Amino acid sequence: MAWKSRTRSLQVFDTELSADTVEWCPVSNSHRFLACGTYQLQKGVSKGEEDGAPSRTGRLYLFEYQREALGPPLTELQRIDTPAILDLKWCHVPVSEKVVLGLAAATGELQLYVLAACQEGSSNLQTLCYAELGADQLALSLDWSTGRMDSSDVRVVCSDSAGCVSVLSLAEGALVTLSQWKAHDFEAWISAFSYWDTQLVYSGGDDCKLKGWDLRIGPSKPTFISKRHSMGVCSIHSNPHREYILATGSYDEKVLLWDGRNMREPFSESLLGGGVWRLKWHPTQQHLLLAACMHNDFHILHCQQAVESNEGACPVVASYILHNSLAYGADWSRLSLEEPAPLSPPTAEPTECLTDSGGHLRIQYESPTASFDTSLEDDCGQYIPEGIAPPSTTSHAGDTVTPDDDASSLSFLLASCSFYDHMLHLWRWDWAPVEAHVNAIACN
Template sequence: MAEATLQNLYPSSNQINTLYTYDTVLSADSVEWCPHEPYQNFFVCGNYQLDESSKNKNTETPQKRLGRILLFSISPVNGLKLWQSLNTPGVLDQKWCHNQINGLSILGVVNSEKTLEIYKFKPQDKKLLKPLPVKFELELITSYKIVEADNSEVLMLSLDWSTGKYESQEPEIICSDSKGRWHKFMFDKTGKLILLESSFPMHSYEAWIAAFYYWNTNVFFTGADDSVLLKFDLRIGLDPVLENKTHTGGVTSIHSNAEKEHIIVTGCYDEYLRLWDIRSMKIPVGTLKMPGPLWRLKWDPFGSNYLLAACMSGGAHVVDGHNKDDLKIIESYYKHKNITYGVDWSHLNESEVNKFSYEGNRIISTCSFYDHLLCVTKLYVEDR
């Protein structure tokens, strides 16, 4: 659908305004805001791009995938500031642990070289003979690389922390990969990753997403390019306890609602947002046709009543999710011209948000792939 037509059907409003833009150079596919005070004005942007110089038609060697993790902050005085650019393998997904661990903000990253990486956020006040500006950076503290018997190429595609509802100093992490499998880890008190379990291929194609049910993290879900949504309950065993074939395209996004028990949301290439009650999953309890294929869905961190959606070729949108029978788009953003992949809500409270230009009570970030564009915007959503 042409952009002009989309904007006629899902018009942007004066309630959403661009604060900052940034050219990430490499293709951008994820943005994640730090949830912890006093660093809620910090966020990371992940990059992923094929290295054309590594392409060799005469060998079967996989083409190299380049990546970067960009650490930014925003402030009403200094605007958007890049603090650090870390070269990595291609970044597929990033998530901050919802609670701090040993007083530190911890970031999980999955990449194109079979690896889950864990970084800590370091504010450093480096004072020598005279005071110098505070320095902020990410430091890699541990990683785990999946070992393949045949040394085949594997991309780790997604991750989720178990801490969405209940805090833990030894949280678990669920990941999915390009062979249709899931891997479950624990980040222990010594700061190391322990692989708890890896599955056989549970999906026929790439498992784009794995996500915990935050109210009981024995339960988690995976979704894949085979259009199947699987539910697991490790109290029963390693095999799925439910196979849902409602989706008519690849299942790309799953997010548990931390405020409403039993509720999860899924996104799909078939352009439908689906709301589910996990106690009975024959049919969704709510659906909404979106303006494009869905890649990411995020419940807001202030009450989990609104959803932020990355619709790839169809822009970014805010969905009112108060009423499962009346899901509706209330804001739309079309600054991105080519594949909107990353979206996230800032955790800044309204008093902090008010210090920035324009009217509004929320700040969000979005990013797109082929035009390698990062945007930070301000908007208004009704608190109710």
Template sequence: MDLGSCYLGGNADAVEFCPHRPFRHVLAAATYTLQEQECDRAGTISLFSVDAASEDASRRLQLLHTVETAGIFDMKWSPKSPLLAQADAHGRLALRRLEQEDGSDTGIVFTNVSAEDISSSMCLYVDWNQTAESLSVGLSDGSLSVVSVREDRLEISEQWTAHQFEVWTCYFDRTRPHLLYSGSDDCCFSCWDLRESLPNIVFQNKKSHKMGVCCIAQNPLERNMLLTGSYDEFLRVWDMRFMAKPVNEKLINLGGGVWRMKYHPNIADVVLTACMHNGFAIVKVGSGDARVMETYCKHESLAYGADWQKSEEVEQNGNSSVVATCSFYDRLLRVWQPENLAEL
């Protein structure tokens, strides 16, 4: 069921619901727009209020605040607090904090906390470790950076050449924080041990993906199950029990490049995927065969951003799940509810 939609001021490429109370209604949507005449890449972060239960349709998706930035490739909320990390086209990593402000019209304030120049190359992806003490950043020159967060200050602790081409994704292992996974346009899926002063490669798979590796996600209930998504249109499921040589135990073709994946916050084995030229899909990836449960094709351009809303209603009833999605060239943001989760 569609809850609301709007057009953003630039090409839409990322959406992230804040997972922290009392801001679980807040959705961040980011844009990246190439300005050819100025030879620049501009962007915005817009904050919306999402209230799926409102009887007033105009209140289901409401714009709260917009900030102008450099072009944003990716952003992530901290796992510990309402702190948003943004990776931008100017090679900068920035932190912004969401706070309550009773005197404002929206009841919130979005403040700059810190920023750091990571590279002369573009920052393409960002991920937090689970203690919120470190961030990993994938760069357009093939490098990876690990950045320490110290009292809201950002300091580069490690940076190395990890791949031949763009690093589209990097992902901290959620239970083994010394491990960092990466995926690149060079078709490699890699893992790095951060305990060494120069990160040591644990494995590098060069043969399984036929095109660039775009995203990585770990099953929150089964640490030895990892997913990768690729431009080659396949979502792959990996058995990570033998870290030196992970096993690709199953795969499913989603009909478009698998750009983003998000596990459902409450329903086991359910994954939301952004499939570029083929819209969005909700996939069941459990012990049996992977299967598509539902597709959403109401966007008219590249499907890039996708996220689940965390809420008390969803914790009590998974079928009340709320999803935000965005598409690039048509600049469209949509908020909707899946129809087929009741069967789980």
């Protein structure tokens, strides 16, 4: 049975500063919260001339998703001015019954916030603690050891612009550095835990090297060094569903899949046509991998055949192409979208028009907070109901690849952000048998 894949924009938000990282909260009962971080380089000014030291400023946004909202589904709850943010991630489990968010800052700090209830019935982020990774360097990435929802040993790994990797523990509301070492010759763009054995850490750097580290024997020597990527390694994510499976991405535009038991060669290589800045495995679907590809938009890969046969490229089953700048941050939501999306009314004359899959996307300015309403039209200007996909001008493997479970259809909520146009997008991906689309058309 052929399956039809479709992505749809739900909301666009102007973050004002360049947006580079976004993540949905993975903690149960808090899945509706979304955090977004920004990074802005300000030229220095000295004595009336632009020759001073540049400064890096940022802003942390907290949003709440409400499906039943009359207006845009994402509501901004809070914005906090911070140093420039390079990466942010929620701890996957509560720490001392608190939901914790970590961010890697341009000041070389790992900063932690807790999600707290307000008297008004809303929620906000409050500072918990911070740790300095080193002077005159930028914190570039972080990852929690809790990717398999294990709360027995909460630690965080960070990488920085000096090529160092640091492992810290969080206990009693304080961060304690357990180890720090020089891992790469240039920027260590990314660091990550093996979620199946959290004594194993991976790192990738601008020296084009992917390295492994075993914390039990100390970081004096890596367990392996791979030069399989031909450019800087900037993304690593351990699969929380399949032991030993690791995904890496690089400026060389490739996604490589590895078996942690044999890191000499990857078993899968997929060329995506843009530097792969971030990779995110789906939180429940073990074979779906989301990729933010800098100069080539956002793509969803289906990795089942590659994983099961230990060879071959992973086909792209969906793409989101409505960003107009560097595709940096992206994440899956754990919220359920099983109900059909409501039909959107026709919009007034557009202020901006973009082409997507044979239809025109109208973006109409709606509020001072920079939320937008979107709808699809055909080439004649007629409104296309949400249940009917416009003719596709691109071919995806989603038409022939099918999910690895018995689901009748799949619908997912995602968020992504892009850099120079400082935009956060909320969108959904629907994957259903062709018959379901035919029935939807007949019902309308």
